[in-house]
Each structure stands twice: as C-alpha cells, then as structure tokens.
Amino acid sequence: MASIEVKDFLAQHPNVSTIELLISDLNGVLRGKRIERELLEKVFEQGFYLPGSVMSLDSSGSTVEEAGLGMDKGDRDQLCYPIPGTLSIVPWHASGDRAQVLCTMYEEEDEGFFADPRQVLVNAVKRFSKLGYEPGIALELEFYLIDKVRDDSGKIQPPLIPGTDRRMESCQVYSIDDLDDYDFFIRDVIHTANQQNIPADTVIAEYAPGQFEVNLNYGSDILRAADNAVLLKRLISSVAKKYDMEATFMAKPYIEQAGNGLHLHLSLMKDDENIFAAEDPTLNQNLRWAIGGLIDMADSTQAFLTPSINSFRRLAPSAFAPTSKTWGYDNRTVAFRIPSGSIESTRIEHRMSGADTNPYLATTVLLAGVVEGLTNHIEPPDPIVGNSYDQEHPSVSDNQRDALRNQLNDPRIEKWFGTAFVDMYQTCKWSELRMFEQQITQLEYDLLLPYV
DSSP: OHHHHHHHHHHHOTTOOEEEEEEEOTTSOEEEEEEEGGGHHHHHHHOEEEEGGGGGBOTTSOBOGGGSSSGGGTSOEEEEEEOTTOOEEOTTSTTSOEEEEEEEEEEETTEEOTTOHHHHHHHHHHHHHTTOOEEEEEEEEEEEEEESSOOTTSOOOOOBOTTSSOBOOSOOTTOHHHHHHTHHHHHHHHHHHHHTTOOEEEEEEOSSTTEEEEEEOOBSOHHHHHHHHHHHHHHHHHHHHHTTEEEEOOSOSSTTSOOOEEEEEEEEEETTEETTOOSSGGGOHHHHHHHHHHHHTHHHHHHHHSOSHHHHHTOOTTTTSOOBSOEEESOTTSSEEEOOSOGGGOOEEEEEEETTSOHHHHHHHHHHHHHHHHHHTOOOOOOOOSOGGGSOOOBOOSSHHHHHHHHTTOHHHHHHHOHHHHHHHHHHHHHHHHHHHTOOOHHHHHHHTTTO
C-alpha cells in the first residue's frame, strides 16, 4: 500500500524533487531531514534513521544528556518510518518542488520507540480500543499573529492591517471585521490545508488582538486527528511567513491578554448511538464517569498539558483558561465543558491544554482520563453553574514544580505513558525548568539593581 501511495503521489507531482521527513519531538517541534525524490519509495519500504536523542531535546534544541539518549548511548540512531496518508506537497514553497511526510520512530520494525510521543499515543489508542467504542474526536488550536518587527520597547506586537498603518488593538471576539482584515491569510490557511488533506474548515477571531482559533473537523481516527494538529501548526506558521508575519502557539505571549489553548473534543459511539447523549447531559451516567476520570487525573496529567513555565502563565483567573478541576454544561469558565447543541452531538470539550502542548501527549491524557473514569465508575463533583472563577473549587497546580511532582504520585501515569517515557519526560522537564529559573529577567534589573 505504501508503495502505491508513493507511486501515485510522484506521478501526480512530477515537479517534486525534495521531500521533507518530519517527526515530532517531545515538545511538539518538528525535526527531520530532506531526501531526494528517487529515495522516497525506499524510505517508505525500508525506513530511515535519526538519532533517538531528538526525543530528549529541551526548548533550546539541546540534548538533555541526563535522559540517557545522548552520548551515554553513543547518540544511537533509531529506525523511522513515514506515516501512510501524510505524504503531501508543501504549497508555501513557490517553486512547487517540495513535499513532506510525517514520520514516527521505532525500536525495531514492529516495536515503537518508547520516547516517541506518537508511539505513546499508539499504545493509548490500543488500550482505549478494548472498550469497543468508536470515537468522534476533533482538536482546536489557538494562535497569535505577530509582527516580525518589535515595538519601540522591543516587545512583540500585532501585525499591521494590510493596506493601513493600523494594528489590531481591540478584543473583538468573533469579529467579522477582524476576519475580513486578515481574509487573505485565513483563505490561504484553509486552501493550503485542503491541499495537504488536513481537515481545517473554520477560523474565528478570538479574545485578543491578533488571536485566532482554527478548528479541525470531527473524525474517528484518533492518531490521524493528532497528526493533523501537528501538521496544522507547521502549516499556519509557514503561511504566516509568506506574508511577513509570525504565528505563535506559545501559551501566553502577552501577559495582559488571553493565552493560547488546545481544546480537544470527544464523543463515543456504541451501536451507532452516542453514549453521552441525553436531554440533560449532566445526568448521563457514562458522561459523568468520563468527566470523573478526567478530573481525578487532572493533577497527575497537568505536567503534560502545561509543559513549560510560560504554560502556567496562561492559567490566570477570568482569562478563559482552567484554574480549577471543574466541569459544566455550556460553560467556558470550567476545565471540562459540555458544549451546547443537539442531543446527538453531545461531547466533552477538554480545555486544560495550552497550544504549546504536544498534541500526541494531550490526546493520550484525554483517553486515559475517559477510560479510567468509564472503567472504574469514577463520579465527578457537581457540575458548575455560573462563573467558576468567582467560586471556591479544588484548583490545579499553578507552577511546574508541583505539576511534575504530582505526575509521579499516580501509578496510572506509568500505565498509560510507560515508565521509561515518564522517567525521560521528568528528566527533560526538570532540566528545562532549571534552565528557565537560572535566567535573570529585566524586571529584576529594574526593581532590584538600583536599590539592593
């Protein structure tokens, strides 16, 4: 099948001369290499090699040697294979001679490499499938467009509205005018997604100047949904560059504005019926158990969903980012929202992840909580009515140190993510945390240097 896919693709795109082999690292950053056209079929059949240490890089792109995948193992290569169905052209290259394919890493030909986040999700999908449900899953990504030119103080700023000397400055959520101002970019994103078979179909203006949300269509293939989110982030960033802008999925690029989230939607079907469906979904027992599992694991999974110091800056009260372990119907102030709509479309919206989260790990968190809740009949607290920020509820950690410690207090984490992966994740994130904490900020100089 792979050989047919390659032959058909090359026949349809005779101008393609270079193919980018992409793989997602621990932080969701795409790494890889380029090959020439004549090697593509061989790569699909026999694979190719990359150092396993690419899975233990910190945010600076440096190998965290303490994780054990670098020099201690001779910086050993791991076998990688392209993922069928992800081979596509790269439309933002004007030459038209570039293609790409998403890949994943193996220990051996039929055994996934423990440190590859996609292989973590592969194992989670196998565990989930034992329940016998057909999922409906979709991911939403928030991002900011920013000007490549910084403001007079060196800080980021929204881009100029094309044809004007104005910048988007107001917080006009769902503004049609804002969409019109950036219609050229939005149209290009949707068109490019269609060219790459990525099912993105909706873009809305979000809660801050220059912030947008793009939605991926519902589907039943969990792995493909996460693959699409990984590829969509690259697509949006690349299209932005075409127009001399930058796109960022950083969780909190502006301290005074809303952060960027990754929202995951999930429904479950059994015998063509949605097991979450009910006139009052808060009374549906299956939905309650699924929510109960997600809340019960919220503390121990948070470190996967808020992977850096900046991720925690997003968790601010009244900023539409969850700060408490709460749920409710049609309520955007809670962590786990049941969106309004038809009974048949009842679903869970998981709102805890920052857009800087690796989509494979965020999706694994979603599956783990839902399966544990359904299997063990975990009851949730009462659903929230009204503004959860004005109420007292158990909160999630507000710092990375506590989140990483909580990760080790739940044996279910090793069951779902694998002991070796958790050990590596802990090592890499503690190392990265120390790197961030050992920086002296401008604020420290401003407040302390003249007076202390």
